[in-house]
Amino acid sequence: MDRVMSGPIHLDRRSFLQAALAGSAGLALGLSALSCRESEPSEPALGPQRIPAPPEYGDWRDVYRERWQWDKVVRSSHWVNCWYQAHCAWNVYVKDGLVWREEQSADYPQIRPDVPDFNPRGCQKGACFSERMYDPARIRHPLKRAGERGSGKWKRISWEQALSEIAESMVTTIDEEGSDRIIWDQGPGISMGAQTAGNARLSVLLDSTSLDMNTEIGDGHRGVGETFGKILFERSADDYFFSDMIVCWGSNPYYTQIPNAHFLTEARYNGAQIVCITPDFNASSVHADLWVPVKPGGDAALGLAICQVLIEEDMIDREFIAEQTDLPFLVREDTGLFLRDSDLHEGGDEDELYFHDAQRGAVKAPRRTLELGDLRPELEADTEITLHDGKRVRVRTVFSRLKDLIAAYTPEEASSLCGTPPPMIRELAQRFGRAKAACMVTSSNFGKAYHGNLTERTQALVYALTGNYGKKGSGFVGFPFLTHDGIEKFILESFAFPIRTVISAMGKFEETRLRLAGFTDEMILYEQSRNAFAMGMRTSGALFWYIHGGLIEASEKLQEWDPYLDRPIKEVLEESLEKNWQYIWPKPGNDPRVMFSLVSNPLRRIRGYPLILEHLWPKLRTMVTIDWRMTSTGLWSDYVLPAAAWYERTEHKWVTPLMPFIHAGEKATSFEEAKSDWEIMSRLAEAVDKEAAARGIKSFKDRTGNERPLEGLYDAFSSGGEYGHGDDDKVAGALIERASNLEGVEWEELKKKGWARFTSLGNTIGSIGTAADITPDDTITPLTHHVNDKQPYPTLSRRIQFYLDQELYVEMGEQLPVHKEPPTAGGDYPLILTGGHTRWSIHSAWRDDKLMLQLQRGEPAMWMSVEDAEPRGISDGDRAKVFNDLDSFEILVKVAPAVRPGEVIIYHAWDNFQFKDQKGFQNLIASPLNPVELAGGQFHLRPMDISMQPSHTDRDTRVDVALA
Ligand code: SF4
Numbered sequence: 001m002d003r004v005m006s007g008p009i010h011l012d013r014r015s016f017l018q019a020a021l022a023g024s025a026g027l028a029l030g031l032s033a034l035s036c037r038e039s040e041p042s043e044p045a046l047g048p049q050r051i052p053a054p055p056e057y058g059d060w061r062d063v064y065r066e067r068w069q070w071d072k073v074v075r076s077s078h079w080v081n082c083w084y085q086a087h088c089a090w091n092v093y094v095k096d097g098l099v100w101r102e103e104q105s106a107d108y109p110q111i112r113p114d115v116p117d118f119n120p121r122g123c124q125k126g127a128c129f130s131e132r133m134y135d136p137a138r139i140r141h142p143l144k145r146a147g148e149r150g151s152g153k154w155k156r157i158s159w160e161q162a163l164s165e166i167a168e169s170m171v172t173t174i175d176e177e178g179s180d181r182i183i184w185d186q187g188p189g190i191s192m193g194a195q196t197a198g199n200a201r202l203s204v205l206l207d208s209t210s211l212d213m214n215t216e217i218g219d220g221h222r223g224v225g226e227t228f229g230k231i232l233f234e235r236s237a238d239d240y241f242f243s244d245m246i247v248c249w250g251s252n253p254y255y256t257q258i259p260n261a262h263f264l265t266e267a268r269y270n271g272a273q274i275v276c277i278t279p280d281f282n283a284s285s286v287h288a289d290l291w292v293p294v295k296p297g298g299d300a301a302l303g304l305a306i307c308q309v310l311i312e313e314d315m316i317d318r319e320f321i322a323e324q325t326d327l328p329f330l331v332r333e334d335t336g337l338f339l340r341d342s343d344l345h346e347g348g349d350e351d352e353l354y355f356h357d358a359q360r361g362a363v364k365a366p367r368r369t370l371e372l373g374d375l376r377p378e379l380e381a382d383t384e385i386t387l388h389d390g391k392r393v394r395v396r397t398v399f400s401r402l403k404d405l406i407a408a409y410t411p412e413e414a415s416s417l418c419g420t421p422p423p424m425i426r427e428l429a430q431r432f433g434r435a436k437a438a439c440m441v442t443s444s445n446f447g448k449a450y451h452g453n454l455t456e457r458t459q460a461l462v463y464a465l466t467g468n469y470g471k472k473g474s475g476f477v478g479f480p481f482l483t484h485d486g487i488e489k490f491i492l493e494s495f496a497f498p499i500r501t502v503i504s505a506m507g508k509f510e511e512t513r514l515r516l517a518g519f520t521d522e523m524i525l526y527e528q529s530r531n532a533f534a535m536g537m538r539t540s541g542a543l544f545w546y547i548h549g550g551l552i553e554a555s556e557k558l559q560e561w562d563p564y565l566d567r568p569i570k571e572v573l574e575e576s577l578e579k580n581w582q583y584i585w586p587k588p589g590n591d592p593r594v595m596f597s598l599v600s601n602p603l604r605r606i607r608g609y610p611l612i613l614e615h616l617w618p619k620l621r622t623m624v625t626i627d628w629r630m631t632s633t634g635l636w637s638d639y640v641l642p643a644a645a646w647y648e649r650t651e652h653k654w655v656t657p658l659m660p661f662i663h664a665g666e667k668a669t670s671f672e673e674a675k676s677d678w679e680i681m682s683r684l685a686e687a688v689d690k691e692a693a694a695r696g697i698k699s700f701k702d703r704t705g706n707e708r709p710l711e712g713l714y715d716a717f718s719s720g721g722e723y724g725h726g727d728d729d730k731v732a733g734a735l736i737e738r739a740s741n742l743e744g745v746e747w748e749e750l751k752k753k754g755w756a757r758f759t760s761l762g763n764t765i766g767s768i769g770t771a772a773d774i775t776p777d778d779t780i781t782p783l784t785h786h787v788n789d790k791q792p793y794p795t796l797s798r799r800i801q802f803y804l805d806q807e808l809y810v811e812m813g814e815q816l817p818v819h820k821e822p823p824t825a826g827g828d829y830p831l832i833l834t835g836g837h838t839r840w841s842i843h844s845a846w847r848d849d850k851l852m853l854q855l856q857r858g859e860p861a862m863w864m865s866v867e868d869a870e871p872r873g874i875s876d877g878d879r880a881k882v883f884n885d886l887d888s889f890e891i892l893v894k895v896a897p898a899v900r901p902g903e904v905i906i907y908h909a910w911d912n913f914q915f916k917d918q919k920g921f922q923n924l925i926a927s928p929l930n931p932v933e934l935a936g937g938q939f940h941l942r943p944m945d946i947s948m949q950p951s952h953t954d955r956d957t958r959v960d961v962a963l964a
Helices: 002-006 013-026 060-068 126-132 159-176 194-205 222-228 237-242 261-269 299-312 318-324 398-406 411-418 422-434 452-465 487-492 497-516 521-534 541-547 551-555 569-578 609-615 677-694 713-717 728-738 747-753 807-811 850-854 866-872
Strands: 072-076 090-095 098-104 143-145 153-156 182-185 209-212 245-249 273-278 290-293 330-332 354-357 361-364 382-386 392-397 438-440 594-598 622-627 639-642 651-653 661-665 699-701 707-709 755-757 831-836 861-864 879-883 888-895 903-907 957-963
Touching: 072 661, 072 747, 098 126, 126 850, 143 159, 159 182, 159 594, 159 622, 159 639, 159 677, 194 209, 194 487, 194 677, 194 713, 194 728, 209 541, 222 452, 237 261, 261 273, 273 422, 290 422, 299 398, 299 411, 299 422, 299 452, 318 452, 330 354, 354 392, 361 382, 392 398, 411 422, 438 452, 487 497, 487 728, 497 521, 541 551, 551 569, 551 609, 651 728, 661 747, 677 713, 677 728, 728 747, 747 755, 861 879, 866 888, 866 957
Parallel strands: 182 209, 182 594, 245 273, 245 438, 273 290, 594 622, 622 639, 831 903, 861 888
Antiparallel strands: 072 090, 090 098, 143 153, 143 639, 330 392, 354 361, 382 392, 651 661, 661 755, 699 707, 831 957, 861 903, 879 888, 879 957
16 A cells, blocks of 8 residues: 555556555465466457456545546345345446445335334445455456366466366266266355356256255254244244344344344334343343343253243143144154054045044044134043054143153253253243244254254244244244245246146146145145255255265264264165155265356365365366355366356345345446356356267266257257347346246336335245235235134144154154254364354355454454363463364464353354465364254155255364464
């Protein structure tokens, strides 16, 4: 900066930005590993055109003076996976082809006059993206590895060379070994807009393997899926305003939902109390009326103790429980399994379950509606029944069994498991019992814990016992997601006319069959998703890394770590795959050959990533990273292709019900040779087409053994040339045109305005689970279709289901939610390493950003309690070695009284290159595979897109720490 200020040098706007960022960010952050060392100049690039040279400036003051002048303002957003907070409308100011700054648009409408609106929306990460996008870590042109993988040596090549060499590898793989060995790690950058459309079309046409990484990253919400038959349901954030008890249980919304957090504050003006249940006194606890401390891994015990008090003090909603849950259902005492129609009648239905009516005795529970009419299911029936073979067996309700179970979880007993003082447990339970509308702030924390499903089942139980569903401002929630439903139609259109017609006709036939069998709209969609999943439309990302990435090796010692497990986890895995409870593509033994990381970063993300490098990388013929910035994965790739960053492409993106407005934006500018994801996929499809033609390959066998055309691939991809390489805008518009849940929304208007409110949930598994109406003038309260309209839930029992009798749950003693001690993952060490989303980045996108680092310690840091630091001789700001049986790494320590003794916290998504010797903190996370996650077979326990697949976990990792 001195240099800029000290002399009469000539500096244009781009140079000014780059000098400032490279000087203070690049050097300070030790980004030398990222600088792309090139050994040869590029061949001429395919478009986009270089930006015309901007005018020169005398010095930095000229640049600053012109900050308030611009050539154009466009609407855009950050097409990053900021999930719970997604998304926000921004005005982006462009001058001389550069984005100069951004500003929140703050023009969302008032939904109800008595409820706060959504303005303004944004966060500090988004507010500095105009700086971030010119960071030295940006990828400017295609790069090819010029040394060993991971050596950091690169050669600049042209797009043509990059795509033709990658296409060569793909065609060889398709021709010699099978197209399912081409792997797409879609990462969290999925937009459901033009970006997703391009990759989905190419992946489907090639019958290649797309990884579903939702459960892998720990967002699988298995406990929610086990209980509700779906995981995706959520309220709009303004619905908090109707709540009188808002519970942040394992969540930290003032870090993770910055644009939504004001609704919590505003609800307090309306009389709501905020309760935080967390091990640490975090940024959200500061705003709470009651902070309830809990041991990491103790939440299920706490939840069960709350249930015990609620039942003991008769603060439960019996009418709600009888109608909406499986608690009145009968279970056989001799087997511990539900009483089924097949028990009572020869040839009876396995899925028909029973409850006990005081007048009629055992009665088949209605499955097409929750309306009970004159039926009165008893909650505490305990009786004998004659089976079809004449055998007499004792049956009791799930509720009776639950009461027996939770007798062991009095506040006094549970306190030793969860660490919460008994009077506080009792008070918390009474607050739940008294609340008119208690709700839960969504969190994906527990999906990242080995026994997190037990916690989620328990949380759902607390809200069910108190009847806190379907009322405004009430309810435990799952995972938030809301998207348009135009993409499936767009993908289908890439198939040739006769095939498309056949697929549509088969789909309609199946839909009719299911509807006649009493399936609701959401059940039909989930069933279609399960079928597609079984056929390999997508595959479990977690299982892919366990099996093909060798991560299962880290679970070898699981029997030592998990005292409840009686057999090797590999045996359970084999059983699961053999019985088709879970699926994996490519099949074990068929090694992956070509892999794409699409604005993803698996070597940063995957727990235990050194195993992936050891087991998977040598099998890969070609590893390609497509991203706008260099990442830990890019450093280990063969090719790195520059993707357009968020202000550099026309796009729209999914949101969540928390913010029920689709967001769209126009391309504001371009950057060097970066291309949009659609264009990259389009050019790749063309390159594969050409390569196959050059080799005379006209078709290939797909994974089911059917012959598929390879000839004319690009023609199919582009719908006969209708959607060309640069047609992002047209593709994005085509998706909106095909959507049924954006009625009256015109693409041209949407991209100028930046947002439009969804008009309904639409017909897609991503959104339908919220089971509520979206109206222009009211908040969204989830599950009202079930609670008010009596639509059955998509579970085996058609109710909110707390009892699971699938074999693996019986084997592990988890028919009902129980407390289990967390495994000592990584070895028997005294500290438990946890984490969470950070305030200063969305995943790794801003982790090495100069401005965000200035708000923290400037480098990766681990939070540690005073009680744990002192005996180890560690002071605030010291560097420490963290270790367990798997490995070690070094990190700066932040000693904080807010941290619970026995716990250390690393907020996630630091890139490996930010650590000494590039050893990131994920290297000692074993992520053991939980056996019940391998279950399947039963109605709602079968895997589908997004859910009911195995996951990766990290919240149980045991470590010790010593001064480095
Ligand atoms: S990063 Fe996400 S939450 Fe932050 S301003 Fe951008 S869209 Fe909004």
